[in-house]
Amino acid sequence: MFYKILSIGLFFSLCPxxxxxxxxxxxxxxxxxxxxxxxxxxxxxxxxxxxxxxxxGAFTINxxxxxxxxxxxxHIGCEPKTISVDVDSNLGEVKxxxxxxxxxxxxxxxxxxxxxxxxxxxxxxxxxxxxxxxNQNRENTLMQTLSKIPGVSTINIGxxxxxxxxxxxGFNRVAVVQNGIKHEAQQWGNDHGLEIDQHGIENIxxxxxxxxxxxxxxxxxxxxxxxxxxxxxPNSFSGAVNVLGESNNDLLGVSAGVQGRKEKWFYRARxxxxxxxxxxxxxxxxxxxxYIFELHENHLRNTAGRxxxxxxxxxxxxxxxxxxxxxxxxxxxxxxxxxxxxxxxxASSIDFDSxxxxxxxxxxxxxxxxxxxxxxxxxxxxxxxxxxxxxxNYREEHTEPSPHGYMPTPSNSKExxxxxxxxxxxxxxxxxxxxxxxxxxGINAEYQDNKIGGWGFLIPEYNRFTIGAxxxxxxxxxxxxxxxxxxxxxxxxxxxxxxxxxxxxxxxxADGSTSYVYLQRAQDKTLDFGNISASAGLSYINNNTTxxxxxxxxxxxxxxxxxxxxxxxxxxxxxxxGNLDLDPEESYQLDVDIDHTTxxxxxxxxxxxxxxxxxxxxxxxxxxxxxxxxYEYTQAKVFRFGGELRASTKLFHNLRLDASAEYVYARxxxxxxxxxxxxxxxxxxxxxxxxxxxxxxxxxEKPQLIADFRITAAxxxxxxxxxxxxxxxxxxxxFLSEIDVFKNNLPLEMRVKLNNVFDTKYxxxxxxxxxxxxxxxxxxxxxxxxxxx
Amino acid sequence: xxxxxxxxxxxSLILLTAACSSDDSIDKDQEKPTISVNYTAGFPQGCxxxxxxxTYNFRAMVTxxxxxxxxxxxxxxxxxxxxxxxxxxxxxLGAIKSPVNxxxxxxxxxxxxGLTSYEFNIPVTIPDDIDAGDYHCSYSVTDKxxxxxxxxxxxxxxx
Numbered sequence: 004m005f006y007k008i009l010s011i012g013l014f015f016s017l018c019p020x021x022x023x024x025x026x027x028x029x030x031x032x033x034x035x036x037x038x039x040x041x042x043x044x045x046x047x048x049x050x051x052x053x054x055x056x057x058x059x060g061a062f063t064i065n066x067x068x069x070x071x072x073x074x075x076x077x078h079i080g081c082e083p084k085t086i087s088v089d090v091d092s093n094l095g096e097v098k099x100x101x102x103x104x105x106x107x108x109x110x111x112x113x114x115x116x117x118x119x120x121x122x123x124x125x126x127x128x129x130x131x132x133x134x135x136x137x138n139q140n141r142e143n144t145l146m147q148t149l150s151k152i153p154g155v156s157t158i159n160i161g162x163x164x165x166x167x168x169x170x171x172x173g174f175n176r177v178a179v180v181q182n183g184i185k186h187e188a189q190q191w192g193n194d195h196g197l198e199i200d201q202h203g204i205e206n207i208x209x210x211x212x213x214x215x216x217x218x219x220x221x222x223x224x225x226x227x228x229x230x231x232x233x234x235x236x237p238n239s240f241s242g243a244v245n246v247l248g249e250s251n252n253d254l255l256g257v258s259a260g261v262q263g264r265k266e267k268w269f270y271r272a273r274x275x276x277x278x279x280x281x282x283x284x285x286x287x288x289x290x291x292x293x294y295i296f297e298l299h300e301n302h303l304r305n306t307a308g309r310x311x312x313x314x315x316x317x318x319x320x321x322x323x324x325x326x327x328x329x330x331x332x333x334x335x336x337x338x339x340x341x342x343x344x345x346x347x348x349x350a351s352s353i354d355f356d357s358x359x360x361x362x363x364x365x366x367x368x369x370x371x372x373x374x375x376x377x378x379x380x381x382x383x384x385x386x387x388x389x390x391x392x393x394x395x396n397y398r399e400e401h402t403e404p405s406p407h408g409y410m411p412t413p414s415n416s417k418e419x420x421x422x423x424x425x426x427x428x429x430x431x432x433x434x435x436x437x438x439x440x441x442x443x444x445g446i447n448a449e450y451q452d453n454k455i456g457g458w459g460f461l462i463p464e465y466n467r468f469t470i471g472a473x474x475x476x477x478x479x480x481x482x483x484x485x486x487x488x489x490x491x492x493x494x495x496x497x498x499x500x501x502x503x504x505x506x507x508x509x510x511x512x513a514d515g516s517t518s519y520v521y522l523q524r525a526q527d528k529t530l531d532f533g534n535i536s537a538s539a540g541l542s543y544i545n546n547n548t549t550x551x552x553x554x555x556x557x558x559x560x561x562x563x564x565x566x567x568x569x570x571x572x573x574x575x576x577x578x579x580x581g582n583l584d585l586d587p588e589e590s591y592q593l594d595v596d597i598d599h600t601t602x603x604x605x606x607x608x609x610x611x612x613x614x615x616x617x618x619x620x621x622x623x624x625x626x627x628x629x630x631x632x633x634y635e636y637t638q639a640k641v642f643r644f645g646g647e648l649r650a651s652t653k654l655f656h657n658l659r660l661d662a663s664a665e666y667v668y669a670r671x672x673x674x675x676x677x678x679x680x681x682x683x684x685x686x687x688x689x690x691x692x693x694x695x696x697x698x699x700x701x702x703x704e705k706p707q708l709i710a711d712f713r714i715t716a717a718x719x720x721x722x723x724x725x726x727x728x729x730x731x732x733x734x735x736x737x738f739l740s741e742i743d744v745f746k747n748n749l750p751l752e753m754r755v756k757l758n759n760v761f762d763t764k765y766x767x768x769x770x771x772x773x774x775x776x777x778x779x780x781x782x783x784x785x786x787x788x789x790x791x792x
Numbered sequence: 793x794x795x796x797x798x799x800x801x802x803x804s805l806i807l808l809t810a811a812c813s814s815d816d817s818i819d820k821d822q823e824k825p826t827i828s829v830n831y832t833a834g835f836p837q838g839c840x841x842x843x844x845x846x847t848y849n850f851r852a853m854v855t856x857x858x859x860x861x862x863x864x865x866x867x868x869x870x871x872x873x874x875x876x877x878x879x880x881x882x883x884x885l886g887a888i889k890s891p892v893n894x895x896x897x898x899x900x901x902x903x904x905x906g907l908t909s910y911e912f913n914i915p916v917t918i919p920d921d922i923d924a925g926d927y928h929c930s931y932s933v934t935d936k937x938x939x940x941x942x943x944x945x946x947x948x949x950x951x
Contacts, residue, residue: 406868406891408898623938625861627900630932632940675938678820721822723938 027090029064031097032056033076042101045078076101080236103239123549125477126487126540127214128596128609130154132207139709139739139754141247141787143254143279145201149227151711153647153663154211154609156685160771161306162252162282162780163337164196168769169211169225170611170645171667171684175562176588178214178222181229182329182375184392185218187425187451191462191562193771198333198371198396200312202245202258203273205232211647212594212611213557215536216489219447219471223557223590231327231377232271234320235264243791247277251758251783252307253359254279267321275312280359281338282306285764285781299356303777307362308337326378333371338362340772364416365402371395384436388445390429397422400457407571408629409508413458420456425449441477443489446470453563455502459571461579462564463502463525469495469560475538487553488539495532495560495587499567501525524569532587534558540594551596561585565619565636571629578631579621585638589616603653610646615639621682622675623723639674641681643667661692669720679722683769686718686728703740704750711735718768728773731765752789759783821937825856827863829931829945833911836929839883840947844924847917852931852943854910859936860903863912867897870926870946883946885926895922895949924949 033042033056041060047053049072054062067090077083081101088097122131130152142148146157146165157165158173167177179186179197189195207229214222235241242261248254256277263270281302289296298304311334318327341355341363355363375392398421404413431445451467475489507519540553568581591614598607617638626633645667653659665688669681690713697706717730736757741750762782766773829837835851842848854860871889895918903910930944 409896412891623940625934625936625938627862627864627932627934629898630864630866630900630930632932632934632938724940 026066026068027092027094029067029072029088029090029094029097031062031099032060033062033078033099033101034060035081036100036102042078042081045076045081045099045101047074047076049074103236123544124479124485124542126485126542126551126553127210127538128212128551128553128594130209130211132209134205137201137204137207138752138789139737141201141754142758143249143252144196145199145204146197148201149207149209151690152209153649153665153690155209156665156769158193158683158769158771159767160194160196161303161308161337161340162254163277163279163306163308163310163335164194166190166195166197167225167227168683168685169209169227170665171643171669171681172224173683173769175221176224176559177227178218178225179227179229180218181373182231182327182392183377183388183390183429184373184375184394184427185221185449187394187423187427187449188369188371188396189398189421189423190221191564194339194367194400195398196335196369198335198369199229200258200273200275200314200331200333202275202312203232203260203271203314204229206230211609212553213536213538213555213590213592213613215493215557215559216473216475216491216538216555219449219491219493220469220495220534220558220560220587223559223588231329232262234318234325235262235269235271237264237266239264241791243789245787245789247785247787249279249783249785251780252279252282254785268317268319269327270315270317272315273313275310277311278309278360280307283781284778285762286778289776300359301781302356302359303340303772304355304359305338305341305363305366307360308335309362310335310337323381324378326376328376329374331371331373334369336362336366336368338366340775340777341365365400365418367398367400369396369398371397384434386433386435388429388431388433390427392427393425394427395422395424400459402459404458410458410504410506415458417457418459419461420454422454422456424452426451439479442474443476444472444474446472458505460502460504460524461568461570463567464500465497465563465567467495467497467560467563469493483544485542486540487542488537490535490537493532493534493536493558493560495534496529497532497560497563497566498529499525499527499563501527525567528567528583530561530566530583532560534560534587534589547601548597548599551594553594555592555594557590557592559588559590559619561587561619568636571631576631577623578628578633580628580633580635582636585619585636586617588619588638590614590618591616605649605651607649608646611644613641613643615641615643618671618681620671620674620676624675637674639671639676641669642672643669643681657696659692659694659696661694662689664689671722676722680720682722682725684718684720685769686730687716689714700740702742704743706738706740709737709739711737724774725768726773726776728766728768731763733763733765734760736760749791752791754785754787756785756787757782758785821858821935821939823857823935824939824941825854825860825933825935827931827933827941827943828853829943836945836947838945840945842918842927842947842949844918844920844922844949844951847915850912850914850916850929852912854903854912854933856908856933856935856939858908859905860907860910861934861936862900862902863931863933864900865897865914865916866928866930866932867895867916867947868928868930869894869923870928871923883926883948885946886948889925892923893921894925895919895927918949922949924951 033045035042043058045056047062052064054064056062069091072088075085076099078101140148140151143162144165146167149155150157154170156168159165166173169177175190188198210226214226218226240263244259247256258275260273281304283301284303287298314331316327316329373394378389380387400419401416402418406412428448434442448470453465455464471491471493473491478486502525504522508522510518510520536556536558538555543550565585566581566583568579571578593612596609618641620637620639621634622637624633624635647665649663651661669684671677671679693710695708700706713733715731718728721727738755741752743750759782764778767779829852833851869891871891927947927949928944929947932942934940
């Protein structure tokens with residue numbers, strides 16, 4: 004990783020060398036920092052001076068006039084470094100320590116194509132996110148960080164949890180893939196956040212369109228593909244510690260990572276801990292469903308949380324084989340806004356306001372453990388890829404036990420428990436018979452086992468098995484003209500288990516008598532699904548302009564909750580009812596992407612048109628069940644279109660301006676909510692960014708000032724039970740810099756970020772708390788410091 | 793370059809045209825129904841005292857711009873003071889206590905098709921053997937589209 008510049012130490016010895024003449028001599032030595040062996044043959048290049056080190060690593064530059072000079076020292080296998088030397092009578096011996104290169108620059112392809120070029124050639128419309136972007140824009144959660152990308156937004160659950168939304172679709176319609184394996188948790192849940200440590204990620208590919216061909220069911224609206232990090236360079240060791248503090252929710256976060264490699268074996272490890280208090284919103288009271296809550300010092304009470312993550316991987320790499328095994332565990336506990344969870348808005352006996360850091364009821368705990376092996380084997384014209392994964396997601400939701408309807412007060416706070424085990428296998432063969440074709444065939448199989456517990460029933464226990472086979476060919480018609488076409492078939496089986504209430508309900512019979520019945524909420528049922536998906540696309544590169552067009556059909560299997568829910572969703576004041584007759588969702592989409600990039604500016608547009616044959620939709624009916632409004636899963640035809648615009652230009656060398664806009668139109672064209680939009684439709688939104696790169700400023704190296712101004716239009720298109728949301732403008736500022744604190748070490752990276760500069764009170768239409776009229780977080784100052792070593 | 797820009801303009805035009813030509817004139821129901829007890833005959837009013845053994849007519853006015861669908865009445869205890877209502881008055885609550893045999897009244901009703909205004913009137917007899925104390929009376933109403941409105945009223949049941 005070229006940006007992880009492992010620097011050299013620069014040390015001026017204190018013994019002075021006097022010189023009688025007006026010209027001086029620079030004497031120095033270049034050593035490897037690892038073992039202090041001399042670096043022979045290193046080049047020292049200045050504007051008018053040049054030297055090569057001897058066997059002992061020493062070099063001499065003669066006839067140098069007094070002044071300040073800059074030299075670049077390079078040596079094979081080492082990070083080049085530029086140093087500055089003040090030449091005067093006090094000049095001593097210059098010692099330069101070179102660090103070995105920490106990582107392999109990139110996966111070197113035999114064809115010699117750069118990764119950028121390869122992405123241009125693939126007709127699938129995708130967006131690549133670099134570690135630099137993640138570091139510059141890091142927010143509280145991974146998805147909040149990524150929401151700066153046009154077309155990507157989030158559903159936030161408080162300050163510490165969020166889930167991905169791509170072009171207005173989220174939940175199980177976006178697949179999140181990490182190290183080749185689909186992340187499987189309770190994605191369907193409104194209050195579920197993505198259980199992935201956002202630190203230590205180097206590369207994310209986002210596909211903003213149907214991608215079932217490659218990723219199977221669920222990738223119907225898009226994919227967030229978190230790719231494995233680059234393999235460290237041989238005989239290297241590197242690491243970094245990041246410390247983060249935030250004012251709005253009093254967050255303190257620490258993340259430390261190391262990686263190293265001998266010749267063929269390598270490892271990586273990371274520990275992250277974050278602890279945050281209740282977050283503050285710019286309002287004193289919240290009015291929800293005719294209940295009014297006063298907020299204590301603007302704190303959204305009980306939204307505190309903590310997160311502890313650990314990951315470790317060990318790998319082996321040789322000419323033909325690359326294999327890495329990843330272990331990771333993400334553990335979090337976070338509170339829900341106390342007044343709007345549970346059957347009724349509660350002013351409980353818990354003193355929520357006594358501390359803004361404690362996590363009282365209601366809260367959730369989540370533990371997500373994963374082990375994944377990802378291996379590639381190159382055999383002649385074939386490259387085989389194997390991904391084998393096991394993950395276990397354990398989630399508990401706790402609320403104050405309270406009676407509801409015929410349910411007596413439960414004996415404990417454990418309202419819901421979800422325990423999901425997922426086994427995944429991917430096998431892929433990439434066959435390159437000649438320069439023109441790249442034929443990829445593969446199989447994905449997955450088995451899920453879902454268990455439930457607790458006194459509140461929402462979805463039944465179920466297991467699910469899916470298997471899919473695909474083949475596609477990327478054909479080079481011309482070096483600038485590529486075609487990709489592929490087809491896939493999937494089979495899936497869902498087996499749901501029966502469930503009976505643990506308490507009796509009162510039933511008034513027709514004959515006037517009364518019976519007490521343990522109601523059945525779910526049945527034993529086995530359902531099979533089959534589906535064909537396909538995709539075809541073209542990419543054409545004309546000098547600085549890339550054109551892409553792609554048409555695809557994707558699908559998503561119905562989920563157990565969509566098929567078989569039958570219970571009160573306490574946190575949402577509603578009764579949810581599944582529908583066993585649901586078909587798999589099918590979606591057809593046409594994507595176009597045009598990108599024009601020159602040195603001074605770039606311009607891009609990516610429109611899409613999308614049609615759902617049978618979008619699964621949780622429809623609020625006019626019916627009641629025990630005084631709770633019944634929401635029923637139904638299917639409707641949906642027509643959507645929209646897209647993103649982006650422009651970027653560099654003015655006067657130091658100033659970069661970026662602008663982007665995103666828009667989605669959605670309309671149900673059949674079903675009970677015909678002519679309505681879809682829930683959580685993001686409004687038209689634009690982002691203007693200015694990035695000014697200063698020259699050295701005091702002790703700040705490479706200082707940058709970034710201003711992000713987001714302008715979002717009102718969302719007037721809503722569907723019951725949503726509220727219209729006003730437009731807003733929010734300004735975020737950040738200052739990034741490097742600081743050379745330790746002369747002989749790598750510079751510190753620091754970032755000061757000021758979110759919501761004017762403490763604007765605004766509502767995010769796609770926030771989980773929007774339905775209960777909770778505004779977005781108020782002003783927040785965060786300070787992040789990264790110490791590399 | 794010219795070639796490229798021309799395409800950009802073209803595509804932007806399509807996008808804009810499409811964005812602006814969306815047919816918003818369709819008459820879709822965007823209004824929630826309303827529910828009110830704020831009239832003379834509305835019952836119960838905030839902080840009302842209900843006596844055991846008596847029969848009361850629970851009455852509220854519900855309206856909608858298009859068509860009402862259903863309403864519900866939910867009476868449950870507030871012995872733990874879990875919340876207060878959205879009515880104007882703040883009532884004096886009794887001491888916090890544990891329920892022994894609280895009144896549970898959970899009923900749903902439908903409104904005749906096509907009505908935009910309706911006053912429901914449900915007689916409920918307060919049983920003699922239930923716990924006296926603070927209760928909530930929650931009303932909710934839906935329209936045909938699936939919009940819902942709710943209101944809740946603090947009441948007290950006395951001997």
